[in-house]
Amino acid sequence: MQQSEKKEPKDIFEFLQVSFQRGALSTSKECGENLYKNRWSTKAVFQCLSSVAQQFVVRMVVAGVGNERIFTSDQLNSWLKVPQSSIAKELKQYKLIDQRKSKQTRMIVLDTHFCEQLRALLSQGESLLPFEKKTEKPSETLERVSKATWHTILQYLLDDYMGITDDETNVTQSDFKEIDLGVKNLFYEAGLLTFNCTECNGSIPPAEVVQSTGVLIGLKRCPYCNSRFRDEKKRVDSYGSTDMPRKMTGKAYNFVLKPTPSQSWTVILAILEQVGDDCSKTIALLEFFFSLGYCHSGDQYSSTKLNAHQMVCMQKLHSLGFLFWYERDQGFYPCNLIIDMVFGASKRKDLNAKQSGRLQVIVETNFKVYAYTTSILDKLLLNQFLLTEDSMPNMTIGKIRREEVVRAFGKGITPDQIISYLEEHLHSHTLSKIPINVHDQLVMWWQDEHPLEAKQVTKIDQFDNEEQFQTWKSFAEEEGLLVDCDDRGDEKDRQTGKSKSKLIVFAHAESAMRQFSKELKEKQTAGHSSANPMDVG
DSSP: OOOOOOOOOSSHHHHHHHHHHHTSSOSSTTTSOOGGGSHHHHHHHHHHSOHHHHHHHHHHHHHOOSSSEEEEHHHHHTTOSSOHHHHHHHHHHTTOEEEEEETTEEEEEEOHHHHHHHHHHHHHTTOOOSSOEEEEOOHHHHHHHHHHHHHHHHHHHHOOOOEEOTTSSSEEOOOOTTSOHHHHHHHHHTTSEEEEOTTTOOEEOSEEEOTTTOOEEEOOBOTTTOOBOOOGGGSBOTTSEESSOEEEOHHHHHHHHSOHHHHHHHHHHHHHHHTTTOHHHHHHHHHHHHHHTTOOTTEEEEOTTOOHHHHHHHHHHHHHTSEEEETTTTEEEEOHHHHHHHHHHHHSOOTTOOOTTTOEEEEOTTSEEEEEOOOHHHHHHHTTTOEEEEEETTEEEEEOOHHHHHHHHHTTOOHHHHHHHHHHTBOTTSOSSOOHHHHHHHHHHHHHHSOOOOOOEEEEOOOSSHHHHHHHHHHHHHTTOEEEEEOOTTOBOTTTOOBOOEEEEEGGGHHHHHHHHHHHHHHSOTTOOOOOTTOOO
């Protein structure tokens, strides 16, 4: 049975929320570290809060006395006209507040470290920098090199066409010697690339870790057929043949179409996931990323105060073109690719923002496509599902055929992705939709390759209200258990008074949902419990 893909956090703040919720991060002494001991992590989290929550927190910082900021619920309710529960929910997502019981009164406590760092930020203003500043360089030069490096990486991702040698014995593929092995492995772990053994066609990772040293090296032998691979630097020989061909995935297709800050976040998420559930490493990386969000392109910063985990991460960012690190100078230059990752969408216009004039497409009813573009990346994107018949410096002429489209389906690209990409870039002098016969044919080719499949599912209903439904829906999405849902909002059944909303989850999800039900019950305060849809009589 095929499971739905696990929903990924859309940005670093949602990752933080999910990590706190799942217990992967902790602000307690159990972890040995506290994210809010770092001033720039504190500042970033404070900035991402709603304006009302920010006012609420600042008042808690200013109004409190002593080391701890402790308030009664009545005190907090008197401050704002907004319902306290909505603000409390937002603050709890980041573990900024905790609740204590004192006799008959419920006390709210603000995180001590967060309070200390925020007080320092409020008193010192914008004068501080995350790292010691050393020198400056023209930011235009650095950004040009950074953008060129990232452009080459995207080209490597898209240019996955595999040919056959003249004697039909070997697979050929474009070689990109400038792409670091760490980048290849990172893209593999992010689900953007797959690699295969040419002998047995088994899916394999491009690298392995030497246990004694922890160094990443190219995979030596196939784990399935035990055939030996060439050295990583000689992966493609002088004839263009490769023993480990790569193939982009459907996720990679979406990845390339995203704004640059979102692309950066996808890669950063893969770096964070490499450390697993190691709380101290995760906090070290989060502190580093948040701090980079407050740096300036063109400035050199000292790397002397970075810890071992952050130094390893910096080498990876250097390979990606996100920053430039010079070990001899003990300094690094952050670039906009990493600076914009934290607040990119709101802070600055994206460097590769949707360029409406860059690509313009005309799709005819005879499946002919005329694409006006000078971008190599655009041409590589089109080649994923298009047979190129002619190519000129500023225009590509091609045809949508079953062979190329089915090949794209094999990579995980869907007809919806192809259709939305074409319609997003339609020429201004054409209709806003591609011809209906082309649209329908793409869908039918998909249906031919993916016949209907029966799946065992479980229906969950009888929710008390919309809030309870959304809580369960979020959990099912995060765990990759959700098949479908029927969200009726506040609409209720007249007979039972229960919400009409329903969840459809995989049948094997029942044990996980029951465990979640048990956790919810434990969190409910006495006298305020509500019926649970997973309760069994």
